[in-house]
Amino acid sequence: MIKRVVASIALSSLLLFSCNKKKEEKEEVSVYPVTTPVMMDTVIDKEFVAQIRSVKNIEVRAQEKGFLEKIYVDEGQYVHQGQVLFQIMPKLYQAELLKAQAEVAQATIELKNASTLANSNIVSKNERSMAKAKLDAANAEANLAQTHLSFTNIKAPFSGIINRLPLKLGSLVDEGDLLTSLSDNNEVYTYFNVSEPEYLNYQMHAADRGSNQISLVMANGDIYPQKGEVQTIEGEFDNETGNIAFRAKFPNPDKLLRNGETGKVRMTLPLKNAMIIPQKATYEIQDQKYVFVVGKDGVARSKNIKVAYELPDVYVVGSGLATGDRILLEGVQKVKDDQKVKVKAQDPKRVLQSLKLKAE
Template structure:
């Protein structure tokens, strides 16, 4: 009988101990984590797909018809302004220039002789005028022949890099045929499109001195270009189909890393003062609207719609719906119901944001 009583007492003790542990675990599990929104100066970075262009990129074309006699440079070569690049067979144009030169010399002799006779009143003034006109015409034809001869030599109009050749030595080229392209890459123009609302924000921040015109370029290899650029031009009109307006930023290119036709992403950083920040994980969505659970004075949870102005990594910047003194549910959003009374532990927002690796100033 004593053994039975001892066994029953032991079972009751174990059961009581187990129930206490379960109650403690439930109480521990039922304690939710809560935090507050916090106001903080920070920055947001916006990303735009960009096209990279040389500050000068032109086509070099033949100005005269003939056989391509010489190619004096190579593809990809850096050339200086005035450097001879191509020579089209000049023999015909040299002969035409010699002919024009001889005719000009003959016309000059005739004019000088007629002038002497006119001074002695041997010939009429009209005859002198005719000789002078003939001489002027011959000089003009000589100049034209010299221009045609010069056109047989294609020279670099500025310092730059030669592109791929479209013809080869010995080819017969017509006037206007494309020979190659020439790019001046000392500076690069980077074009990107900005939506209307973001354009207005940029201009207003720029006018109020809260925004500078410096931008960064993320290259195709996911690395940032070494030198910052400056937004120097905004086009006049919006594209009615896309709602965007083109911006142009200029980047120095001293190491010649950037080339015409590359792509990348422009990053524009905008400072924000007293931005109201909350963790993204404290929100939930209903029909594309964002909500948080706010803890009321009697410790009940109540859903509240918020407006998100900007998004950072793991962070939302809230423009309406919350104030700095509100308490919001941080975790366990799926475990609670509307107007449910809860027990909670409050975490400082600074420690919560630090855990989320917020990059802020």
């Protein structure tokens, strides 16, 4: 009997100890660390969708009308400056040149005769002047005919790569018809649009960004090996998008980049007095970011925030928080909205130092 009483007391003690332990653990878990946002200067790497254009890219068009008699190049071929690309049937223009040259010869003879007669006072000096004017007009017509004939041979204005050939041999070409386009890809431009706040940060804090150099992320995700440099910014913002266009130039020694490609430029932008919080202090519902703000009454209330930029392990907050707000650092998946919690404050700077923050 005594043994049963002792065993019962021991069991009761064990259960009481177990309950007290669970209660202590529960109370210990219910104490959550909180911190506040940090206001600091930093830099971010922002990517912008970019269009790639050759520094030199032109349309090659016919300057005369006629049949396309010869095509000397192929699509994708590299050509040199001055190389003949196409020939439009020149016979008509050759005939016009011969006619003009004959008129020059006739006018030359007439001027010679008029000069001889004028020197002998047989005809007036005005007759010689008229003959001289006729020769000048004949020379002008001959030069014009020679120019028209030269236009039947279409040459490359600079070295580059031939693009698509829309016309075939024998096609009837009219003046101004497109024959191909020519691209010099030794250097390329990238055009990309920047928002007004980012433009202002870029312009007003030039010393903080270090240089105008930028990187290019190609369409396959690889980083282009050459660095580019921002050269110009357009003169006005687009009223519909609120953006302004930047232009950067990249060297292209291996001809890897071609006119018409797309990519993303990665540009370093300075941020002054940015509000930074740890990513682990947030949670997401339907693509919206939230934090728990703990008030003076100890009640945790969810608050929607707008994330302006994402850095390693931290967010730059665009709106939704005040500098003195106490945010729940851990336990965001356990705490419920309007739940009263016990908290322990942690130094926000030490919190950030424990993360992989690359800001200064």
